[in-house]
Every structure is written in C-alpha cells, then in structure tokens.
Amino acid sequence: MAKPTLSQDELNAALSELGDWTLADDGKSISKKFKFSNFVNAFGFMTKMAIVAEKMNHHPEWFNVYNRVEVTLTTHDSGGITELDVKLATRMNKAAD
Numbered sequence: 001m002a003k004p005t006l007s008q009d010e011l012n013a014a015l016s017e018l019g020d021w022t023l024a025d026d027g028k029s030i031s032k033k034f035k036f037s038n039f040v041n042a043f044g045f046m047t048k049m050a051i052v053a054e055k056m057n058h059h060p061e062w063f064n065v066y067n068r069v070e071v072t073l074t075t076h077d078s079g080g081i082t083e084l085d086v087k088l089a090t091r092m093n094k095a096a097d
C-alpha cells in the first residue's frame with residue numbers, strides 16, 4: 001500500500017526541520033547538493049546511504065561527480081513526497097555532518 005503524500009503543512013514543517021533541502025517546482029520531490037572533502041568521502045556517504053535505503057526499501061535518485069553528491073528524493077509509488085523521503089533526508093543530513 002503506497003504511503004500518503006504529505007500535506008502542505010506537513011511538507012512545510014518537514015522542510016524547515018530538514019534545513020537546506022529544496023522543494024521541486026512541481027512539489028513532487030526534494031533535493032540537496034552535498035559537498036564532501038574528496039571523492040572517497042562522497043562515495044563513503046553513498047555507500048552508507050545505499051545500505052540505509054535498502055533497509056528502508058526507499059531509494060534515492062542521485063548523481064555523483066568527484067566530491068559532490070546531488071540527491072533527489074520522491075516516493076514513486078505515491079507520486080509525491082511522503083514520510084519516507086523525510087526520513088531518508090534526515091538520515092542523509094546526519095550522515096553528512
């Protein structure tokens with residue numbers, strides 16, 4: 001059963017909690033550009049988050065070049081942003097600290 005998408009109020013609260021994640025113009029995804037000190041740290045972040053994503057059965061759309069990782073989160077099954085996206089974004093923020 002697909003998760004319900006967040007209401008506007010829920011989304012606003014989540015975005016203020018998450019900090020520097022950007023809402024897509026269509027309101028269906030959130031994105032963040034992470035920058036690490038080098039490639040190994042960027043890829044280490046992706047490795048850790050891949051394991052978290054697999055455990056959650058919720059996977060990011062991401063792009064990596066050298067020390068940068070650009071992440072977009074959306075819940076495909078629901079056609080928008082759900083609590084799973086907020087949960088994964090929170091985990092990513094913590095892992096990048």
Ligand SMILES: C[C@H](O)[C@H](O)[C@H]1CNC2=NC(N)=NC(=O)C2=N1
Pocket residue numbers: 057058059060073074075076077078
């Ligand atoms: C069948 C499997 O549960 C689904 O395809 C999962 C896998 N990972 C997923 N990841 C994301 N981001 N959205 C989904 O809807 C999703 N669905």
